[in-house]
Amino acid sequence: MTATSDAPSRQLAPINPIQQLKAGHLPRRLVQLYVGLTLYGASMGLMIQGNLGLDPWDVFHSGITKHLPLSFGTVVIAVSFVVLLAWIPLRQWPGLGTLSNAIVIGLVTDLTLATVGRPSELWLRIVFMLAGVVVNALAGALYIGAQFGPGPRDGLMTGLVRRTGLSVRLVRTSIELTVLATGFLLGGSIGVGTVVYALSIGPLVHYLLPLFTVRLKDHS
Numbered sequence: 001m002t003a004t005s006d007a008p009s010r011q012l013a014p015i016n017p018i019q020q021l022k023a024g025h026l027p028r029r030l031v032q033l034y035v036g037l038t039l040y041g042a043s044m045g046l047m048i049q050g051n052l053g054l055d056p057w058d059v060f061h062s063g064i065t066k067h068l069p070l071s072f073g074t075v076v077i078a079v080s081f082v083v084l085l086a087w088i089p090l091r092q093w094p095g096l097g098t099l100s101n102a103i104v105i106g107l108v109t110d111l112t113l114a115t116v117g118r119p120s121e122l123w124l125r126i127v128f129m130l131a132g133v134v135v136n137a138l139a140g141a142l143y144i145g146a147q148f149g150p151g152p153r154d155g156l157m158t159g160l161v162r163r164t165g166l167s168v169r170l171v172r173t174s175i176e177l178t179v180l181a182t183g184f185l186l187g188g189s190i191g192v193g194t195v196v197y198a199l200s201i202g203p204l205v206h207y208l209l210p211l212f213t214v215r216l217k218d219h220s
Contacts, residue, residue, distance in 0.1 A: 015216070017095040020148050023216035029146040032212065033097055034104065036142030041073070041108025043136035048072065048109075049118040050128030053191025055136075055201070056180035057153060063186025073110030077103055083152040090159030095149020102152050129193040136197075137204035144205075145212035 015023060023029075047054055054062060061075045068075070080102035084094060119125055144150070150158060153175075160171045184190055 017093050017149060020095050025214050029214050032142050033146040033148050036139045037100055037104040038108050039135055039139035041105040042112045043132045043139055044109045045112025045116060046128045047132035047193055048113060049116055050125045050132060051118060052125055052129045053193030054189050055197040056176040059183035059188035059190055060179040063183040063188030066187040071110050072113060073106035076109060077106035080152040083156050086156055087159060090163055092155055092159045097143060097148025098150060098152060098155060133197050133200055137201055137208055140205050141208035141212045145209055145214060147214055147216055
């Protein structure tokens with residue numbers, strides 16, 4: 001569920017939660033935020049129903065569902081708030097987008113799973129998987145570009161980068177390998193979709209994020 005990439009992220013304004021609300025273009029940004037989060041949850045549902053493997057964080061989420069009587073979306077929400085606890089020692093403040101991310105994506109994922117069946121035909125499962133990856137990238141570009149703060153998992157990454165001085169690439173890779181390995185050990189869904197997501201999400205977001213990043217008022 002991580003959608004950042006190094007180069008486009010430099011276009012995003014490093015502003016606090018109050019400044020985010022006063023930075024202009026509020027109606028457009030709110031619509032873009034919630035359309036993005038809704039599409040993000042739908043994309044996760046498509047990849048789950050495609051049953052060809054999930055992205056690293058969702059491998060972790062699916063592994064947890066093997067051991068707890070909770071829906072996938074409920075696990076996503078619960079993990080989001082657990083991750084937010086790690087923001088405290090990193091001295092980060094969640095924005096509207098952060099809190100909305102923690103709740104909306106999980107709700108929409110469960111709604112998608114309840115309304116979209118799992119196909120039996122392999123070709124249709126491949127379509128679900130590929131559509132899930134592309135829509136996920138578009139959704140990430142939309143909600144990140146709205147500039148209401150990072151999602152819980154992205155914020156964990158950027159907070160660790162700031163506190164440790166390590167590169168974004170190293171921190172992100174370390175986090176995602178950790179959750180992927182843990183999810184695999186828990187029985188999470190790994191497959192060709194996991195590889196496709198890992199190879200394509202960065203380039204897709206790199207292309208899409210500049211298209212949807214809203215230019216904000218200067219807060220320097």
